[in-house]
Amino acid sequence: VVISVVVNAAQTEAILFGADGVAETLPEGAVFVSSATMDPDVARNLAARLETSERLYLDAPISGGSVRAAEGALTVLASGSAAAFAKARPALDAMAAKLYELGDEPGVGAAFKMINQLLAGVHIAAASEAVAFAARQGLDIRKVYEVITASAGNSWMFENRVPHVLDGDYAPRSAVDIFVKDLGIVQDMARSAKFPVPVAAAALQMFLMTSAAGMGRDDDASVARLYARITGTDLPGEPQT
Amino acid sequence: VVISVVVNAAQTEAILFGADGVAETLPEGAVFVSSATMDPDVARNLAARLETSERLYLDAPISGGSVRAAEGALTVLASGSAAAFAKARPALDAMAAKLYELGDEPGVGAAFKMINQLLAGVHIAAASEAVAFAARQGLDIRKVYEVITASAGNSWMFENRVPHVLDGDYAPRSAVDIFVKDLGIVQDMARSAKFPVPVAAAALQMFLMTSAAGMGRDDDASVARLYARITGTDLPGEPQT
CATH class of the missing domain: 1.10.1040.10 (N-(1-d-carboxylethyl)-l-norvaline Dehydrogenase; domain 2)
Known part of the structure; x- marks a missing residue:
């Protein structure tokens, strides 16, 4: 599980597909949790690109800011495949006070x-x-x-x-x-x-x-x-x- | 004490200064409590006109709607003279869950x-x-x-x-x-x-x-x-x- 907490879509894309990007360095079947706030169409696009390489994508923007992050008290608005949820849930449960599961398609959380x-x-x-x-x-x-x-x-x-x-x-x-x-x-x-x-x-x-x-x-x-x-x-x- | 719960400044003015208006029919020294939402300048003007006739004016708009009014659970945002507050306070306490006393000049509540x-x-x-x-x-x-x-x-x-x-x-x-x-x-x-x-x-x-x-x-x-x-x-x- 990699949880990416960056500001925007461009930074998320760099982490995924830049030099030494997660899309290649993560083991197959691992899950990438994206928490940046972005256009739902962009989230869908990043998810589709990552999943062609056999890694999983969970669209999981967060609400709450840095104070609540430090307390493990964030709200997470997540959508993605059942497989992505299954792998990411333990990590998300540790960081979130509330985890909303909003559907099986990336983009809905966004x-x-x-x-x-x-x-x-x-x-x-x-x-x-x-x-x-x-x-x-x-x-x-x-x-x-x-x-x-x-x-x-x-x-x-x-x-x-x-x-x-x-x-x-x-x-x-x-x-x-x-x-x-x-x-x-x-x-x-x-x-x-x-x-x-x-x-x-x-x-x-x-x-x-x-x-x-x-x-x-x-x-x-x-x-x-x-x-x-x-x-x-x-x-x-x-x-x- | 007369408490006026009408919609706007025009209705309030009619109650005060229309035919059989409160400005003449109330005993001298009585207090008129205006709860309509209106421009603060209009509230100041109505208060000044009423107080020339030796009646008191309390600018006391309310927040909370009809459900909370029935429960005596309104918020009242009041301003006016100490004399007006003294006469109106028992009635306001009965209708309001919270009575804010916001100063001695009409218009501040508005x-x-x-x-x-x-x-x-x-x-x-x-x-x-x-x-x-x-x-x-x-x-x-x-x-x-x-x-x-x-x-x-x-x-x-x-x-x-x-x-x-x-x-x-x-x-x-x-x-x-x-x-x-x-x-x-x-x-x-x-x-x-x-x-x-x-x-x-x-x-x-x-x-x-x-x-x-x-x-x-x-x-x-x-x-x-x-x-x-x-x-x-x-x-x-x-x-x-």
Whole structure:
């Protein structure tokens, strides 16, 4: 079993098919577990290429970030053949608090992950828009955090990311450019399916603006800083010009 | 104490200043508690007009909907003078599970409510976009609900509204046109403050499209039906043409 925890499809492809790639160096019948977030079509393609060489592919993107990874508390969204599941399950059980088995075709796990990323990205952008707008309205944003997390406007991302804004702490737990990539994949999938996703498209533009303003490698809550800088709004830790 | 639970500023104004309005029929020193969702400037204006007649105004929008209202389990976001709070507090304690006291100026409660509505509206639109896109990708949307509610893409609204989509049940618990109104107020506030809110603007357009397609009085999860109808995607209870 090889578990590949890299950022994107290109890195996964290099591990599989680059010089000394796993497609040739792994024993036949071994399983390659791919956890990168990628377009489901790309996952299907990588799986098909690997399986021609008699190695198995498990499409198994993860959710939860580095803190939960260290605790063995990830959520794994897996799909692939019964043979791939059988070989990979003990390793996955060790790293995952929740293992979802989503079907016998690679690409399904990737598609579930992209639906999650659509929502996660929109929620970070909305949290950033809302908290900066609240500051602009003169509201106490610590009180806003208290009220919203107890109200119907709450999201997992609001609860998790807004504390970074309250603390003025933009050290990257997950970087802006991760959502530039992931919401970009959502756009590609949606355009390919002729499916309009205007809310996700607006969120992607906010991540792109934040990256363009020089914050691509900072924490993704930096979208709030972008709103503050554009509008001259005070946020903790942000010098006003 | 009069507690006014109506939909909007116009209805509130009619109760206060229309024929036989509260501004004249209430004893002097009594308190009028306004729970409608409205622009903070309008709340400030109504309060100022009422208080010239020696009655008290408490700006106290509520969150939670009709089910929680019946249980006395609402969240109340209140601001107003100490005198208004003193008179209204026993009644508010009876109807609210949580009473937030947000300051001594009317308008602050209204502003907190609008921040909540910005997030709530975006999250409903995003949930609708995501679940319809998942159906279009061929995913099992009941499984999507299970996975997302256990993942970082979750929101209070996703958890609450997507079951309506799964059941194909669009009887209105909260109607599309409520968010046409509330996200409309957010746009007015933001434009007035010269503050861009592109994510909320995209969500508002989806509520407007859903209302324009004849679903304005249906449940707000109908935004998912709009995506499905536009794209020819199967959703429970929706006949395909």
